[in-house]
Amino acid sequence: MDDQSQKEIKQKIEKIHQQCEEELLNLQKEQDLLISEFVAECEKEKIEKIRNNLE
Amino acid sequence: MRIGEQPMEGVEKNQQPKVIENPTFEQKKQEQINISGLTEEKISDLDDTAEKIQNTGGNEFSRIEKEYQPSSELSAKYKKLFDRISVLCKEKVAKATRNLFIGVSMFFASGIAEGSVLEKPMGKAQEGVKIEELQNTTAKSGSEKIEIIQKGVEAYKERISELRDSAIENDHEEVMITSQKDGIFEFADGKEEDERLNFSFVPFNKIDEFIKNGAKKIEIIHTHPWSALPGYLYDKKIRDGKPIPMPPSVTDLTSLILELDYFKENNKLIENKVIDPTGEWTLKISDKNNYFIEKYIDLLNKVKNPDFFTLEEKEEYSKNADLMKNIHPEQRQYYMSHVREKMEKEFINEFSEKEGGNIYLENFVELNKLCMKITTYDEKRSKEETMSIINECIEKGKTIGIDISYKPFEN
Numbered sequence: 001m002d003d004q005s006q007k008e009i010k011q012k013i014e015k016i017h018q019q020c021e022e023e024l025l026n027l028q029k030e031q032d033l034l035i036s037e038f039v040a041e042c043e044k045e046k047i048e049k050i051r052n053n054l055e
Numbered sequence: 056m057r058i059g060e061q062p063m064e065g066v067e068k069n070q071q072p073k074v075i076e077n078p079t080f081e082q083k084k085q086e087q088i089n090i091s092g093l094t095e096e097k098i099s100d101l102d103d104t105a106e107k108i109q110n111t112g113g114n115e116f117s118r119i120e121k122e123y124q125p126s127s128e129l130s131a132k133y134k135k136l137f138d139r140i141s142v143l144c145k146e147k148v149a150k151a152t153r154n155l156f157i158g159v160s161m162f163f164a165s166g167i168a169e170g171s172v173l174e175k176p177m178g179k180a181q182e183g184v185k186i187e188e189l190q191n192t193t194a195k196s197g198s199e200k201i202e203i204i205q206k207g208v209e210a211y212k213e214r215i216s217e218l219r220d221s222a223i224e225n226d227h228e229e230v231m232i233t234s235q236k237d238g239i240f241e242f243a244d245g246k247e248e249d250e251r252l253n254f255s256f257v258p259f260n261k262i263d264e265f266i267k268n269g270a271k272k273i274e275i276i277h278t279h280p281w282s283a284l285p286g287y288l289y290d291k292k293i294r295d296g297k298p299i300p301m302p303p304s305v306t307d308l309t310s311l312i313l314e315l316d317y318f319k320e321n322n323k324l325i326e327n328k329v330i331d332p333t334g335e336w337t338l339k340i341s342d343k344n345n346y347f348i349e350k351y352i353d354l355l356n357k358v359k360n361p362d363f364f365t366l367e368e369k370e371e372y373s374k375n376a377d378l379m380k381n382i383h384p385e386q387r388q389y390y391m392s393h394v395r396e397k398m399e400k401e402f403i404n405e406f407s408e409k410e411g412g413n414i415y416l417e418n419f420v421e422l423n424k425l426c427m428k429i430t431t432y433d434e435k436r437s438k439e440e441t442m443s444i445i446n447e448c449i450e451k452g453k454t455i456g457i458d459i460s461y462k463p464f465e466n
Contacts (some may be wrong), residue, residue: 017097020151021104024144028108031140035115037291038133042123 098152105144112137139226139282143329205242214242215330217280219464223298223332226282234265235272241265259317263449266321275314276328279304284430293432298332300441302426302448308419308457311340312351334463345417345456354405358398368397415455422451 116137120130194369214231221229234241243261265273279301285295307329315322322340340348357363406416425448427439445461452459 011098013094016151017101020101020147023147024101024104024108027140027143027147028111031108031112031115031137031144034133034140035112035119038116038119039123040124041129041133042119045125045129046123 064258098148101148101151105148108144109141112140114194134280135224135226136232142226180411203239207235210242211240215276215335218276218330219332222278222280222301222330225278225280228278228280228283230275231275232261233276234268234270235274236268236270241268241270262318262325265316266324270324273325274328275325275331277328279331281332284432286432290432292434296432296434299432300333300336300429300445300463301329301331302429302445302461303327303329303336303338303459304426305423306339308422308452309351311338311357311457312348313355315343315348316342316352334461337458337460337462339458340456341453341458342456345415346409346412347419347455350405350408350412353400357401357405364397418451418454422448422455425451 075256111336116134119125211233214233218229218231232243234243243265262273262275281287281298281301284293284299286299307327311327314327322343327338329338342348403413403416406412425444429444429448449459449461
């Protein structure tokens with residue numbers, strides 16, 4: 001395999017790798033949002049419980 | 056079995072292509088991977104990233120649960136969403152892994168072109184079994200039979216209700232096959248494995264068995280889970296919203312024709328159903344002599360001809376075979392784009408043979424567009440508007456020889 005071929009194949013591999021990393025990064029962002037959302041929902045539920053107890 | 060699929064003959068459901076690989080192919084494949092060196096390193100890197108995300112999700116979930124002690128309902132709801140992200144991580148890495156492999160192998164395509172052979176992908180028709188022979192009834196005493204039938208009907212209703220619950224709660228499709236003979240029900244499940252969360256296979260061999268045992272009616276029932284609705288994971292509005300009908304997908308429709316081609320006259324015994332969170336869809340070929348059905352079968356026969364695909368195309372197909380059985384049909388097209396183009400061209404040619412033939416193809420495309428429209432979440436769309444699109448679907452189905460009906464659940 002000549003140098004040019006090696007270069008091309010490495011570029012191809014890099015591109016696929018980068019694409020997947022970006023997709024994973026997006027999933028991470030989604031997960032971060034989900035974490036905040038879960039906390040917010042838990043907070044809401046907690047307040048609701050306290051309010052019910054007070055009543 | 057999801058919305059938005061294009062017909063991809065030869066890679067449907069249980070009819071998975073098998074690959075015969077010789078040592079030379081394996082050896083060359085290994086050599087190629089070793090030459091680049093980089094591939095495994097990159098896969099391992101992606102694996103690490105995915106694992107990190109999955110671990111973070113799991114840890115954060117446990118931490119929040121511990122700190123807030125939420126209700127079991129709230130906890131279960133979010134657990135499902137975190138699990139879904141974890142599965143998507145795995146899918147992305149699997150896709151990239153395969154892409155990396157294809158990327159490397161394609162580069163050396165000339166070296167492996169003769170390394171693998173694609174087996175004929177289509178199943179063998181059960182021509183030897185005749186309906187008349189199958190319809191012998193089993194003698195039973197009156198009261199005994201009534202009791203068995205009643206129990207069967209109850210069990211059937213219960214299973215349908217369970218499938219509905221699954222469509223609401225689970226993030227994977229489920230398949231159930233029922234056979235009725237003299238009012239007696241038999242059930243076979245096709246529950247998905249963890250790694251195949253988005254689609255399901257129909258075990259034709261199980262149906263063959265039911266037919267051989269004298270079934271008078273067979274139902275192939277699968278779910279369309281609410282979580283598979285486009286945008287579900289990313290749009291809280293959808294997740295928290297009221298489910299909408301999820302009609303049959305393109306694959307569901309073309310599968311009817313595959314079944315007709317496979318089961319021949321016994322296909323009369325088979326009915327397909329889709330259970331979504333809102334109701335039950337029934338699908339059946341109403342006119343096997345409809346131009347669309349006939350042409351589609353002609354096309355299937357063309358594809359079954361060993362000369363239809365070139366050696367290179369078969370080779371490309373074989374290289375993807377492992378992947379094909381592990382990914383959703385939607386993604387298969389992505390990997391098989393060269394075959395898809397050829398198939399689409401053939402599809403158009405086939406329907407252009409007769410004057411006015413294209414109208415059948417257009418109706419098929421229109422039907423799929425209508426189905427996709429139903430699954431596009433629109434909070435402003437009223438129930439009546441949705442029903443009107445469903446009725447359009449039903450009418451369009453008739454033009455291509457397919458009977459579609461939708462029955463909403465009562466509560």
